[in-house]
Amino acid sequence: MTARRTSKSAEIRAQLDHPVIDADGHWLEPVPVFLDFLDSSAGPAMVDRFRENKKREDIWYGLTAEERMARRLRRPTWWGEPANTLDRATAMAPGLMYDRLDEFGVDFAVVYTTLGLVQGSLPDDELRQAVCRALNTMNAELFAPYADRLTPVAAIPMFTPGEAIAELNHAVGELGMKAIMIANHVRRPLSSDTDTDTDTDGETGGYYPSGGYYVDPLALESPYDYDPFWQACVDAKVAVTSHSSSMGWEGRASVNNFTFNHVGHFAGASHVFAKALVLGGVLQRFPKLRFGMLEGGVAWACNLLADMIGHWEKRNERAMLANLSPDNLDTRELANLLKRYGGAAYTGKIDEIVAGPSTLKPFYSSGVLTARDRDTGQPIDDFLASGVRSASDLRQLFAERLFFGCEADDPTAAWAYRGKNRLNPMFSSDIGHFDVIDMSGVLEEAYELVDDGELSEDDFKSFTFSNAARLHAALNPDFFNGAVVESAVSEVLAEN
Template identity: 25%
Template sequence: MTGLEGVPMTTDSTPTIVDSDGHIIESIEEMAEFLDPPIRDTALGTGGIGTIIELSKTSLFGTLDGLHFTNVVPSDNATARRERINASGHRMGSAQDWQALLDKSGMAETVVYTTEGLQVGKLRNRDYVVGLCRGYNDYVADCYQRYDSRIHPIALIPMQDPVRAALELRRAVKELGLLGAMLPSTGLDLHLGHEYYWPVYQEASDLGCILAVHGGSNVGIGIDSFTSLTTSGIVHHPVPLLYAFVSFIYDGVFERFPDMRVAFLEGGCAWVALALDRIQRAAEFSGAPPRPAEEYLAGGNILIGCEGVDPTLPYLAGRVGIEPFAYSSDYPHEVDFKSAMDEIEETVNDDGLSDDQKAAVLGGNAKRFYRL
């Protein structure tokens, strides 16, 4: 079955599709309505320093890093040079655009993360980030979740202040009905396994909600001298996920909070093989983790986002089981509507996975993990 301009669509024979990691693209003008007055003035450039900082008119979170908005022309050997096909004529990444994608693709549901807020960990003024996260959460609950119940936005919380982050997490889950919160993979002063952040993990465990470490900025991971978004992207998406996973294990987070559910998103799944091998090797010389790393992955409380057919996935499925791995569209970032549909089709046709494994990756695992 085909849809928009020949894009392959899901059919009755295709497993239920649940997107574990899509993205909204924020409208700062829409979001301003939900912000406290000082931050609203910054958003709209109508008061104080907001009138002279032009960047504030397009971003409340600052820039992601020094590369993401400077590489506007793909290299000559890039494969994705065709004209982009979005899901609709609506603003890209809007609730209306996502609703159209769900209708046209046959996806059952999507879990959507921020675009602007991927760099939230870089912010330093605690009062500002507390107010900004609160306004963002009100915005996505009202303009996305309430617009279409199939769209599930994930909250932002001010991890710079764990006590207030825990309070905002509780509000986002209990009052707004959001599924949980994103943890920035870079930008914070301490690694995510540090005990400083444990009040957030305790709250997430008490609430039974998810937390998700999401790749974003390239700051602070040793590649500041890279000048190409391509070379940076190879590293800066998966490597911080590896950092977080290792720190959660060795700092005792998974032992202290055994019921906490954590997703690791936008880094593919190949980094997991590296983590398992290095942890096993380290155990021979400097001490084993509390449990074999494979047990954490197989326990049902960890989700790893996979973007299309990942050559490493069949190997990992054999090593730890298929349960941790879930399809992520990443729409409308690196992929457009056609690419997202192509990746689903590729997974359906992957000879390296059984039908049950395909069904789990394409929808079952995300549905279970997010409790949809």
């Protein structure tokens, strides 16, 4: 056992009147150990498939600069783990992580996979499922001796509801794991009858995807019905947390520049998922379910909430019919105004303009534009499935159902506490990954928000303790039973 070291973070923790929960730490699975578990659960052939797949991930390095550009092949993550030897060992050994928690100023940590962040989304069905099964078996076993202060998170594959439910039942029902992580989207190939080679500057007007795949956000317009999975999460008493990348999506696909691809990518994936949860009605249909969106911060959610309120005010059905329906136009008055103010350029064009008055859709009458969008089989109100009937409904959904992981160095975490739209940021250390240079400094860095007057002490309590407790204990009040924070969490639940 390493000698316990003092730190500024430990001093800060000693002054707090509440525990600290790290909502998103990471461990770096030692691959030789993982492969033993994969071999045991899926056999040596699957180990070979895993090895071969990892080699394929590095094809970028075998290409010339010209070949990379020609193929637009994105550079894989590089130098993404701490080179500080003690911190690297800490991320690789649950016992050492446990031993250093006091130094970090952390009472309890929810520990996420690193391997599973990518391997849980492999397109190879058998390999994806086998990797998640082996990861969960390994993590449940290796973290079991430290359950009073560390809990590992199960990796749930999400390509189909069936595979997701199967691994959920195994991880929670058989292994006894209490927290889960999903990929909040699946990149699916466009169907074979879709012409992915269409000239998007020609035949389709640039409106259709051309990359050969689309992003399925699971909760809206998915080819699968994920409601059975959401219900299974309710039955299993687990919050749904997501930790997903949007690197490689359009706009995040630099061939060489990792920073270009990485900045904002967690927020980008969560932005899509959160919109889908609201507009697809998942939050409406499963009112007990809570969702955690990790490592993207909360600033994007503040913006999304404001933007969705603005869209609801302009595009709910009543507002659409009153203000935007094309047949509301008084074409006679429109013609008179254009004749009066149009000038010479409009001479002889007024009747043609009025016959097709839309700039966006210029060759259709107002009546046709009105009728065709009423006859699509889709509701006029984009918010119909959401159950949202007011701006306050949207605020309530965000404030009660969604939680947001913020790293210690994220000053925008304070935005969640400003004004009437208070959200739920959670202190998320991200130890184990490149952006944490010194594990012992994360709480110290987070507390700068208090020192700088951005957060009150009460705000800091909710940020570093209460919000994470409420996320995981909302469906499972026993989540923290036996943990060092059990009594403090009970007090939080009693207050709510």
